[in-house]
Amino acid sequence: MKYRQLTKEQFESLNEEFARFLATQSIDVKEWNQIKKEKPTVADDEMNVFSDVVWDDVLSKTNYVEHFSKTSANLFKCEAKEMHRIAIKINTDINLLEQAGFEWLLKNPLDSSVEIFKGSKAYNLERNLEIFDLIEKGSNISKGEIFEYFNGLIS
Missing domain, CATH: 1.10.10 (Arc Repressor Mutant, subunit A)
Incomplete structure (x- = not known):
């Protein structure tokens, strides 16, 4: 299997x-x-x-996957040959799992308490297996709006 x-x-x-x-x-x-x-x-x-x-x-058919925790977000764009990742870490008392915390992040993405990292890597395994692994670890398939929003800010 x-x-x-x-x-x-x-x-x-x-x-x-x-x-x-x-x-x-x-x-x-x-x-x-x-x-x-x-x-x-x-x-x-x-x-x-x-x-x-x-x-x-x-x-x-999956092009974007995202994983949120209380103080971080990992946003992935899954292309044919490589995966792009935007990692966001919040260094303040904001809970990204709550609507108010998520909205704060969207309004204050360049706040000094927000760290944003970006990277890309080729797949180590088959593309679908790597995406499946992210899903099994708690990520959700998304439409990519959040990834593209932050990608536009940091590019």
Whole structure:
């Protein structure tokens, strides 16, 4: 397995897509229920393959990822060959996880208590695996507005 199996909730939200996936393998609902009951490892394998297909599709379309903590933000732009990172550290009593703290940062990005670092690196692993690793560590896929805002400020 390349990534991880989708959660029960993710499978439920992709119910139709999973049914089509099984249909491409000539597995109907009746047969699927039988496989789950009599051959749970085969069912698990099918779910793993489907999960990898879904993850690959999502990650291939992902261009930005971000991770916030109370005093820092890590913003990533994921291009084909390299990843760009903007790291922001707040050295004051501001909580970026709260709306007021986040808004303060947007209004005061050049305040003396704000440190901003920028860097780029080529991927060590396959692009999608590195993005997946960031997501597994708590990052979220984003549209990139925050990255581009700060990139415009420091470029």
